[in-house]
Amino acid sequence: MSVYRINIVLFGIRTIGSALIREVIKNQQSLLDHHNIDLRFPIIANSNLAFFEKEDQKNNWEADVNQLTIPYTMSYIIDRAKEKGHENLIAIDATRGPEFAKSYISLIQNGFDIVSVNNIVNSLHHDYYTEVRRNLKKYNTEFLYESHISPGLAVVDTIKDLQASGDIVTKVRTVTSNSLSYIFSRFGNEAVPFSKILEDAEKLGYTHNDSREDLSGIDVARKLLIIARELDQKVELKDIKVQSLLTESISKSTSKVIYNSQKKILDRFFKIAKQNQKEKHVLRYIGEIDLEHNTFEVKLVSVPIDSNFGQLKAGEHLIELYTLNTGTTPIRIQGAAFGKQNTAKSILNDILKIAERKRTAVYS
Template sequence: MSLKINIILFGIGNVGSTLINQIVESKQFFLESQNIELRFPIITNSTLAFFEKDGLKNKWEATRGEAELSGANFAQSAIPFNIEDIIEYVQFQNLENLIAVDATASSHLVKSYIPLIQNGFHIVAANKIANTLHNDFYAALRRNFKKFDKQFLYETNVGAGLPIINTIKDLHHSGEKITKIRGVFSGSLSYIFNRFGKENIPFSQILHDAEKIGYTEPDSREDLSGNDVARKLLILARELGLETEFSNIKITSLLLPNLNEKHSKAEYSVNKLLFDKPYQTAKLTQKENHVLRYIGELDLIQKTLEVKLTSEPESSPLGQLKGADSLIEIYTNSYGENPIVIQGAGAGKEVTARGVLTDILKIASQIRVKESLFA
């Protein structure tokens, strides 16, 4: 008999909808190769939920073509919901092997993690917020996962589909002493500075191109502020046992005193040329054969976290970055001055959704092992 995994999907934006299509495409493969059936009894956006009902075809689990057309199905059948409705539904339907997938950026949903855990849910999160809130919440969350014997996986919190968190966890749990982690954590800023280093184009023009392609957030000040890189550093620091807070991270923003978050979005949009002079100066005053990179750096010896603009040799791994790739260097006692380097696409809906799917399958595998032990 196949193992049925019931996925409650929160968020049907880029990552959530891509995840659905990836599962629909590979549904038969999972059945044949792993004897696992992945189902979506509930799918939600920020305010509405689609609940699977008898006699109502759930097009999210049909063919890919139908899945892509299922927005109408959702719009016609979805209803307002709260977390209590979700919990009541799965209990009434006697659904087992529950995984809540958080493909949102919602801080409100994160507050519901503990009630979900207490009612039988494992959690897979693309959402970074739960791992960057105050240490008290961070610790309480993990106490509940342990108490109720549930899994919490979030590989995509740092580096989208890259195996950064798992690599660091494995090294740490094996007793390896990690001394430093540094790298380019932002795909959008990687793209901007990779082009800026190679091309004779104003910074503002490359920023405009990055916005147009969709590499940046709708308001690119969120990327340039350095806060997203800082959140990723904080997640890694806590994985390694540092009880630190976001406020302890030293962030050197890429924004300017006369062009920052204090200005209106309209002012910011029309004054981006102000970026050109200072960044061109920074570019021209570097050492020869160096390029600018915006990096995060976690020093485990000094216990410091820093986000900053640096000048790197073109011949170094960071200096050779291209496109919108991320690159993380992990320094350890055993590897000495030669870091472990993880490089690849650090952003994008396809790789992020695939990373979420990998976490789902890991939990499914653990559920199967436990079922076999008690069979």
């Protein structure tokens, strides 16, 4: 079988984008040897500049990107890719924020498959969500995003497999925040103030730059929304009831300086919440979908220390899927889903899935 070349057009080249390039370079030979797949990056772009590979350049991307980038528009990238005859084009969305979502439809209409790590795109308005899927069907292209919930854990694939088998998910419970998993695991086991553990989580890189994004619950809510939509629920972010862990005085509307100087305000609330629990219970911040009662919630709960949620180690994710077939014993997907390398591996897995399906389609 001849070598199957995949041309990756990468958007976003800072933390995750560069980790992906390194992961591909690290695995390039073994992908060739074991899968006969040659992954190349002919076009790499950040928010306003793009690098276009010349035939004799390979793997020197850092120097090239620093020296040889030019301003671009999306239609220029699409035209250039066609003009160069690049086949099997996969666009990678390793951008941050909602801006790049505007380009999805035109990429799909021009035959690009898409792998995304930017989960904001799947939590935009449902009309956009369905428009993307309508176009994917029409243009026979794929959109994979396993890293949107827990990089490295096959949450989306498991749901799709359950649906394909005819089973019906009735309830979902999740811990999908690296930072809040870390914080509550330690808070349950140690006699240390909440704010001290929060600061440790910040130093270790578990939180966003502004940890209020974690404490507000929006990140967990966004992931819950993505799961809900996988379960064919027509819901928006506003339909998810979110219990924020922030107090009014240090909410997003106050400055970061004030927030940083007043984190200790949180200690009293969490000390009381800890004390008010039944014996041998710990706090966890969970997302919950109950389709029987049509509820979508993100909240602080108290769970037995010997339960699956109570046993979670610092930083671990856990997704429980209750289905009609499995009854009261849920399917559990659990593990560490932290770090740029883990995320890069998850993107690479999605790329390889698309590559294998494309190749199978060509040879069948």
